[in-house]
Amino acid sequence: MTNVLGNLNPSLVFKYFEEISQIPRGSGNEQEISDFLCKFAKDLNLEVIQDEHLNILIRKPATEGYENCPGVILQGHMDMVCEKNKDVDHDFEKDPIELRIVDDMIYANGTTLGADDGIAVAMSMAILASNDLAHPSLEVLITSNEEAGMTGANGLDGSILKGKYIINLDSEEEGYLLVSCAGGNRSYVTLPVTYKPVDKNRQAFLIELKGLLGGHSGQDINKQRANSNVTMGRILNLLGVEFDLVEVNGGSKNNAIPRECEVKVVIDKNEVDTLKANISKIEEILKHEFRSTDAGLKIVVSETTADKVLSDDCKSKVILLLNLIPNGVQSMSMDIEDLVESSTNLGVVKTLEDKIMFESAVRSSVATLRQNINDKTELLANYVGAKFENTDGYPAWEYVKDSKLEHICVDVYEKLTGKKPVITAIHAGLECGLLLDKMNGAEAISMGPNMFEVHTPNEHLSISSVQNIWEYVVKVLAAMNQY
Known part of the structure; x- marks a missing residue:
């Protein structure tokens, strides 16, 4: 003791x-x-x-x-x-x-x-x-x-x-x-995945987003802090080179704003310098945007290995979900000054052998607004052929x-x-x-x-x-x- x-x-x-x-x-x-x-x-x-x-x-x-x-x-x-x-x-x-x-x-x-x-x-x-x-x-x-x-x-x-x-x-x-x-609930989007072999002329890289402040997904959601999972979706969308996606993993609790996220990508060996240059530009953009909330933001790129990659269709769906799953403040109260009325936090993204899971904590003081967030997430899940589930939550x-x-x-x-x-x-x-x-x-x-x-x-x-x-x-x- x-x-x-x-x-x-x-x-x-x-x-x-x-x-x-x-x-x-x-x-x-x-x-x-x-x-x-x-x-x-x-x-x-x-x-x-x-x-x-x-x-x-x-x-x-x-x-x-x-x-x-x-x-x-x-x-x-x-x-x-x-x-x-x-x-x-x-x-x-x-x-x-x-x-x-x-x-x-x-x-x-x-x-x-x-x-x-x-x-x-x-x-x-x-x-x-x-x-x-x-x-x-x-x-x-x-x-x-x-x-x-x-x-x-x-x-x-x-x-x-x-x-x-x-x-x-x-x-x-x-x-x-x-x-x-x-009140609140947890929502889960589960995307089934398929793979294809890795081209031997391509090199695998690990891209790590780290140094974010994170926070409580309820009390800190209005502080405009970077969500590592959502931000990684943006990084992938801006990568600027043709790539295959191996996996994505970020956050560990859906009620905590995630601080870190990492992805594995595979690119043509001739595009390595372009990848690193583009990542540096993206990091500069993000560090400027989040200079007041996440001054420690950094993106680290390192070589790794991969024996398979997601199919092109799966890759597109993962990037779409990371960018479009509702996240952050959705509405502010008109009755109580500065009170968030409804929000959602994409707290966990986890790649398993046959699926990728996206977990969110949804909150609202108005039950119908919480339901609306769940409905929008379900529509998106249905669009990409993913499964949507949510807990009954608490009042x-x-x-x-x-x-x-x-x-x-x-x-x-x-x-x-x-x-x-x-x-x-x-x-x-x-x-x-x-x-x-x-x-x-x-x-x-x-x-x-x-x-x-x-x-x-x-x-x-x-x-x-x-x-x-x-x-x-x-x-x-x-x-x-x-x-």
């Missing part, structure tokens, strides 16, 4: 954050972290439920004077997005996250940090383990597989939830209280006026800071909509400390902001018997 965070306050929060950082917990690999949380609750003699989806629900009775208050559900998710820099040797299936501190920030070493949403788990654990905090009856709900489709929350039996107020700890900006979020969390929970949280924030919090919506998906659909008369709000560059290897978490949010959550719980 490491002790990188041992001198930080609140000490219990950072103790538990470091503990869970030692446990691999990528989406779909949550048995160990779920068992850990179950044992944690049992060691405290608290009631705990671990369901078939590995969701964990832990109950703690109200403290004296709070027995008649509405129950509070503290909610977060146990899984994390697993992204790393290409040159980092890290196995997310078994290796712990290596933590480091830089000034006021906690980083990992070349991987995602997992503060999304590990800090919610750590805060909830600290509240459960503390004996000096005033609070109503508590339920800590830590869901599984949130990052890969919210299947944990979707499969949860809502009848086990007894609380009235849901405090979701999965947002990433201090001073903002979230009261609404987009939007619609804003409810005159929420008592919102009133409590705003009032406590003003008393604590002397400032008004920002009440807003978010384009990213939260589990509040799913949970509220399973409960009658419940209310929800979302809050959290400052995090930056989540879903990327540069993800970092503010230490001082964790301190502030911890104090705020504790005071919100303590204020529940005053309203």
